[in-house]
Amino acid sequence: MNTIEDIQSEIVEEFSGFDDWMDKYSILIELGNDMPAYPEEHRTQENIIEGCQSTVWIYADLDADGNVVYQADSDAIIVKGIVGLLLRVLSGHQPQEIINADLHFIDDIGLKENLTPTRSNGLLAMIKQMKYYAMAFDAKRK
Amino acid sequence: MTQEELNIRSQFSILYEKIYSKPLIYLDNGATTQKPKRVLDAMQRVYEHLNSNVHRGVHYLSNQCTDLLEEARRVVARHLNAREDAEIIFTRGTTESINLLAFSFGETFCKSGDEIIVTELEHHSNIVPWQMLCQRKGMTLRVIPITDDGELKIEELDNLINDKTKLISLAHVSNVMGTVNPVKEVVAKAHAKNIPVMVDGAQSAPHMSIDVQDLDCDFLVFSGHKVYAPTGSGVLYGKREYLDQMVPYHGGGEMIDKVSFSGTTYNVLPFKFEAGTPDYVATIGLAEAIRFVDEIGFEFIEKHEQHLLQYTLSQLQDHYGVRIIGNPKRRSGVVSFLLGKAHPYDVGMILDKMGVAVRTGHHCAQPLMERLGISGTVRASFGVYNSEEDVDTFIRAVRQAAIMLS
Numbered sequence: 001m002n003t004i005e006d007i008q009s010e011i012v013e014e015f016s017g018f019d020d021w022m023d024k025y026s027i028l029i030e031l032g033n034d035m036p037a038y039p040e041e042h043r044t045q046e047n048i049i050e051g052c053q054s055t056v057w058i059y060a061d062l063d064a065d066g067n068v069v070y071q072a073d074s075d076a077i078i079v080k081g082i083v084g085l086l087l088r089v090l091s092g093h094q095p096q097e098i099i100n101a102d103l104h105f106i107d108d109i110g111l112k113e114n115l116t117p118t119r120s121n122g123l124l125a126m127i128k129q130m131k132y133y134a135m136a137f138d139a140k141r142k
Numbered sequence: 143m144t145q146e147e148l149n150i151r152s153q154f155s156i157l158y159e160k161i162y163s164k165p166l167i168y169l170d171n172g173a174t175t176q177k178p179k180r181v182l183d184a185m186q187r188v189y190e191h192l193n194s195n196v197h198r199g200v201h202y203l204s205n206q207c208t209d210l211l212e213e214a215r216r217v218v219a220r221h222l223n224a225r226e227d228a229e230i231i232f233t234r235g236t237t238e239s240i241n242l243l244a245f246s247f248g249e250t251f252c253k254s255g256d257e258i259i260v261t262e263l264e265h266h267s268n269i270v271p272w273q274m275l276c277q278r279k280g281m282t283l284r285v286i287p288i289t290d291d292g293e294l295k296i297e298e299l300d301n302l303i304n305d306k307t308k309l310i311s312l313a314h315v316s317n318v319m320g321t322v323n324p325v326k327e328v329v330a331k332a333h334a335k336n337i338p339v340m341v342d343g344a345q346s347a348p349h350m351s352i353d354v355q356d357l358d359c360d361f362l363v364f365s366g367h368k369v370y371a372p373t374g375s376g377v378l379y380g381k382r383e384y385l386d387q388m389v390p391y392h393g394g395g396e397m398i399d400k401v402s403f404s405g406t407t408y409n410v411l412p413f414k415f416e417a418g419t420p421d422y423v424a425t426i427g428l429a430e431a432i433r434f435v436d437e438i439g440f441e442f443i444e445k446h447e448q449h450l451l452q453y454t455l456s457q458l459q460d461h462y463g464v465r466i467i468g469n470p471k472r473r474s475g476v477v478s479f480l481l482g483k484a485h486p487y488d489v490g491m492i493l494d495k496m497g498v499a500v501r502t503g504h505h506c507a508q509p510l511m512e513r514l515g516i517s518g519t520v521r522a523s524f525g526v527y528n529s530e531e532d533v534d535t536f537i538r539a540v541r542q543a544a545i546m547l548s
Contacts, residue, residue, distance in 0.1 A: 021495040054488075076487040077488050
């Protein structure tokens with residue numbers, strides 16, 4: 001199993017060939033389209049991330065090995081691609097690893113401008129929610 | 143671009159900026175307009191040479207600034223064809239104007255059980271202040287519905303008006319669909335029952351000539367920043383017969399006649415409604431922006447913007463899976479659309495990276511979105527400085543977004 005750090009390096013490598021924003025968005029759109037279907041039973045009000053102009057749902061559970069497994073969806077495809085990247089980096093790791101993760105890949109691939117709290121895409125709110133899930137699972141276990 | 147168009151555009155240096163190393167195409171004028179150099183110069187001149195608080199001073203600078211502020215009132219009064227300068231109240235913008243009216247009109251003329259009428263296509267700014275009044279007083283807000291084309295069902299007004307109706311408040315132009323509402327018809331119906339009408343001119347003031355005596359509306363509000371003026375400038379026009387009776391909104395300096403702890407008497411119009419130090423610098427900027435607009439003239443502005451609007455509609459319609467939102471007979475200033483099944487936010491993000499600034503989302507008109515059964519739109523809105531070339535770039539960007547998102 002690759003570490004969070006390994007996966008971030010992979011993503012940075014994949015994006016490094018693309019300076020043009022249209023190319024980057026094309027990858028994100030592709031990523032969004034390839035995301036597994038989000039379970040309808042988790043498409044609830046309480047799983048909606050506030051602060052996005054589009055609607056984003058994030059749900060998390062623990063697998064048999066105690067790893068946090070995330071599922072997510074958005075009605076905007078580029079946003080779905082961005083949350084897909086977050087899933088790829090964070091999903092399947094131990095709660096402590098997720099809590100401590102420094103998500104530098106966002107800056108590295110040029111998505112940092114989307115990170116300020118006032119941006120309408122809610123990327124910051126998504127990360128916060130994903131870390132909350134990890135903290136909750138971690139607390140429950142203790 | 144014609145020489146006249148170029149002469150206008152060249153007064154706005156921001157339009158020559160590059161965004162992500164692409165030329166900026168600014169089509170978010172419904173949100174705010176850019177400011178011509180002469181407006182910026184007028185404000186700069188105040189700060190560099192004349193700045194002093196207005197209406198108070200004994201000294202030279204204060205008198206100069208006061209003169210400029212009162213000259214601004216004359217400029218706006220003439221621009222709207224108000225009967226007198228004192229009917230022009232300066233505010234921070236449309237939202238503050240409506241809140242002022244909702245408070246002062248409400249406190250003076252409304253009681254429990256009364257009703258206010260708005261329309262289904264209003265901006266939140268022309269809904270929420272009235273809801274707050276209704277909540278405060280135990281009143282009811284009633285709504286003129288719209289057709290699927292985005293026009294008012296004006297005939298419904300006859301059923302909505304009754305002897306409890308205290309005011310009708312409606313947009314002159316829809317900020318989402320560009321629908322030009324039949325204000326004169328509404329005023330005629332309302333006045334037949336002695337009901338006053340407020341017109342929200344936020345989206346009409348930049349695009350068409352407004353004559354408050356011709357419209358015969360009782361109140362009209364607009365924001366400076368959507369008419370090439372600075373933020374923080376705005377107008378509430380009201381007929382003296384109402385304004386004179388209305389209680390003040392904010393208390394403080396300037397709005398008083400005499401203050402003692404046993405009671406205070408209020409100043410005359412317009413100062414009764416202008417408590418505290420006004421944003422006189424922005425308002426002096428507003429006057430310069432109005433001069434800018436009036437010198438170009440609405441004959442040119444309307445013709446030019448209508449051309450851009452119709453050109454945009456013809457280029458968008460039936461292409462790339464575009465669905466235009468609303469189909470009003472008279473449209474002004476804005477075009478809202480959806481691109482296939484794509485989320486407006488996706489379209490906006492791609493357009494942004496191509497240098498094209500548009501607005502996406504519900505445009506502060508959630509009840510209208512609900513009525514139309516959509517969650518948002520992409521909105522392109524025009525200003526006097528936009529060109530056919532801007533539209534061409536915008537259309538190319540839409541095509542690119544359509545390819546990427548299909």
